Structures are given as structure tokens and as C-alpha cells.
Amino acid sequence: MALGDFFRNLFNRSSHVDRVAAYVIREHERGRSLTDILDDPYVKNRTTPQERERLLDRPEVIRALGDDVVGQAKAES
Numbered sequence: 001m002a003l004g005d006f007f008r009n010l011f012n013r014s015s016h017v018d019r020v021a022a023y024v025i026r027e028h029e030r031g032r033s034l035t036d037i038l039d040d041p042y043v044k045n046r047t048t049p050q051e052r053e054r055l056l057d058r059p060e061v062i063r064a065l066g067d068d069v070v071g072q073a074k075a076e077s
């Protein structure tokens with residue numbers, strides 16, 4: 001039972017981070033700054049600081065936001 005819970009949580013976390021990444025991309029397309037998006041309660045309540053850092057390494061986020069925006073956000077954190 002515990003092993004099943006481990007894998008269920010592992011896969012739920014991944015899909016959850018996927019949803020947050022999609023939110024970050026969508027909000028950026030609406031014109032919000034990456035700093036504001038990462039400070040958003042939706043993002044902060046659903047991710048750890050480490051997960052937020054890893055969001056900036058995801059290829060789809062880098063493509064959507066641009067290398068310069070992601071690099072600047074990494075430098076600020």
C-alpha cells in the first residue's frame with residue numbers, strides 16, 4: 001500500500017507541476033512579468049521553492065518566456 005501511495009504521489013506531483021508551468025506560460029502571454037507570476041499565490045501555494053526554480057529549467061517555459069526573461073528571474077532568486 002505504501003509503495004502504491006509513493007508512485008501515485010510521484011505522478012500526481014508531476015502533473016501538478018505541469019499545470020503550474022502551463023499557468024506561468026499563460027499568465028506571461030497575458031502580459032504579466034515573470035516575477036509577479038512566481039509571487040502569485042496560485043504558484044506559491046502549489047509549489048515548493050525548489051519546484052519554482054525547476055520550472056525555469058523546463059524547455060516549454062524557456063521557449064515561451066525567452067532565455068533572457070528566464071535568466072533574469074534565475075539571477076533574482
